[in-house]
Amino acid sequence: MSDPQLCFLTASDLVQKIKAREISAVEVLQAHLEQIERVNPHVNAIVTLLPDRAEQAARAIDEQLDRGEDPGPLCGLPVAHKDLVVTKGIRTTFGSPIYQDFIPDTDALIVERLRNAGAVTIGKTNTPEFGAGSQTFNEVFGETHNPYDLTKTCGGSSGGAAVSLACGMLPIADGSDTGGSLRNPAAFCNVVGFRPSPGRVPVWPNELGWFPISVQGPMARTVEDVALMLSAIAGPDPRDPIALPAAGEGFRQPLARDFRNTRIAWSADFGGLPMDPQITQVLDPQIATFAGLGCEVARGQPDFSDADEIFQVLRAWAFELKFTPLIEKHREQIKDTIIWNAEFGQSLTGPQISRAENLRTQLFQRVVKFMETHDFMIFPVTQVPPFDLKQPYIEEIDGVKMQTYIDWMKSCYFVTVTGLPAISVPCGFTETGLPVGLQIVGRHQDDWGVLQLAYAFQQATQFGTQRPQIAVTA
Numbered sequence: 319m320s321d322p323q324l325c326f327l328t329a330s331d332l333v334q335k336i337k338a339r340e341i342s343a344v345e346v347l348q349a350h351l352e353q354i355e356r357v358n359p360h361v362n363a364i365v366t367l368l369p370d371r372a373e374q375a376a377r378a379i380d381e382q383l384d385r386g387e388d389p390g391p392l393c394g395l396p397v398a399h400k401d402l403v404v405t406k407g408i409r410t411t412f413g414s415p416i417y418q419d420f421i422p423d424t425d426a427l428i429v430e431r432l433r434n435a436g437a438v439t440i441g442k443t444n445t446p447e448f449g450a451g452s453q454t455f456n457e458v459f460g461e462t463h464n465p466y467d468l469t470k471t472c473g474g475s476s477g478g479a480a481v482s483l484a485c486g487m488l489p490i491a492d493g494s495d496t497g498g499s500l501r502n503p504a505a506f507c508n509v510v511g512f513r514p515s516p517g518r519v520p521v522w523p524n525e526l527g528w529f530p531i532s533v534q535g536p537m538a539r540t541v542e543d544v545a546l547m548l549s550a551i552a553g554p555d556p557r558d559p560i561a562l563p564a565a566g567e568g569f570r571q572p573l574a575r576d577f578r579n580t581r582i583a584w585s586a587d588f589g590g591l592p593m594d595p596q597i598t599q600v601l602d603p604q605i606a607t608f609a610g611l612g613c614e615v616a617r618g619q620p621d622f623s624d625a626d627e628i629f630q631v632l633r634a635w636a637f638e639l640k641f642t643p644l645i646e647k648h649r650e651q652i653k654d655t656i657i658w659n660a661e662f663g664q665s666l667t668g669p670q671i672s673r674a675e676n677l678r679t680q681l682f683q684r685v686v687k688f689m690e691t692h693d694f695m696i697f698p699v700t701q702v703p704p705f706d707l708k709q710p711y712i713e714e715i716d717g718v719k720m721q722t723y724i725d726w727m728k729s730c731y732f733v734t735v736t737g738l739p740a741i742s743v744p745c746g747f748t749e750t751g752l753p754v755g756l757q758i759v760g761r762h763q764d765d766w767g768v769l770q771l772a773y774a775f776q777q778a779t780q781f782g783t784q785r786p787q788i789a790v791t792a
Contacts, residue, residue, distance in 0.1 A: 346376070361465055405425055466751060467704065479539060489538065489539070549568070583617075
């Protein structure tokens with residue numbers, strides 16, 4: 319088997335082969351390192367690479383297997399961590415020149431759990447500065463390119479992770495999501511990104527422990543690999559006050575399910591968001607796919623009134639807390655959109671914040687009521703296809719002007735403020751060959767159901783098996 323072929327095996331298959339001793343963890347690592355050497359110079363997705371450290375870890379995995387020990391459910395899988403996640407002894411820049419030489423002295427919880435499950439850390443993946451914005455570029459490492467068209471963006475903020483997966487440079491990757499950062503790059507790169515329920519994957523360290531807007535989660539090329547990774551990173555931790563009590567092992571069960579008579583709400587625009595017609599043209603034919611699975615599909619959506627205000631206020635409040643001290647010391651080194659967002663947060667009054675929380679509660683109740691008669695909701699992930707790499711953000715959609723740098727991501731952050739689990743799964747391509755994602759949203763804390771329906775859709779369509787040409791010819 320050639321290295322590219324090996325690198326495009328599913329994570330589940332790789333684990334099975336390593337545990338069966340059909341191939342060693344070191345051989346799997348070397349194949350991925352060679353794929354990185356071939357492809358990464360074209361896409362700039364992995365920004366810190368640690369081959370020697372990774373080889374030591376892979377050899378340790380093989381030695382465990384030689385002793386008859388089980389290294390864990392992610393046995394020997396190479397992984398690179400988003401450059402927002404602190405990694406002990408490994409450069410972590412947050413995409414900012416302020417931290418371009420920063421080496422943390424601790425690991426984030428998600429890094430600990432991946433390592434304890436047998437994954438092998440090989441480096442870090444690129445992200446926008448401090449993860450702000452769904453376009454992956456920064457002054458430390460530059461731009462990450464979409465592998466399906468190198469002149470286009472890969473999205474963000476988990477853009478380096480999505481590109482690494484699409485190119486076979488990683489079988490699994492971690493990411494985070496506030497306004498769509500697990501879902502948007504997955505859609506733009508034809509991979510799978512899952513935003514779990516808040517608390518499903520505990521977050522530590524975290525200066526906003528009670529804040530349910532931002533989550534961490536898994537990315538992979540298939541739904542079953544996302545579920546496998548989730549099984550290793552989910553589960554309670556006393557350092558996260560909103561951590562859910564259920565252990566992660568349950569996510570390793572078979573995903574197959576009979577969806578006959580399952581009630582689905584289908585909405586192409588959330589009830590009025592501007593949409594690029596290219597997105598709608600790709601998504602609409604998939605109504606027949608869900609009908610073919612036995613689902614009862616009806617057009618409609620809850621009332622998302624006030625979702626924009628809720629998100630904008632709560633995001634600005636968080637930015638004020640996180641970035642005001644940095645802006646005071648390093649204003650000239652921070653991009654203007656972060657400064658704008660933090661200063662918006664500074665201008666907020668107590669009544670504005672309490673109003674946003676009240677509106678969020680009302681929205682949640684409306685959504686819960688709507689989902690009494692619908693098992694799942696289907697939406698577009700993004701309102702536009704991948705756009706020009708040199709364009710920082712979308713300023714207009716279908717003739718409608720965007721007011722801020724994040725307005726074009728409403729199709730993701732409207733879901734964020736509901737607190738519901740959501741996944742981006744490959745849904746096809748535009749006429750120019752750019753990937754489009756489909757977003758499946760489940761009931762409150764029904765992460766398992768979302769994964770099951772995404773798996774059924776994946777098996778029925780197989781859109782995720784189409785590889786970017788650069789990944790197999792570079």
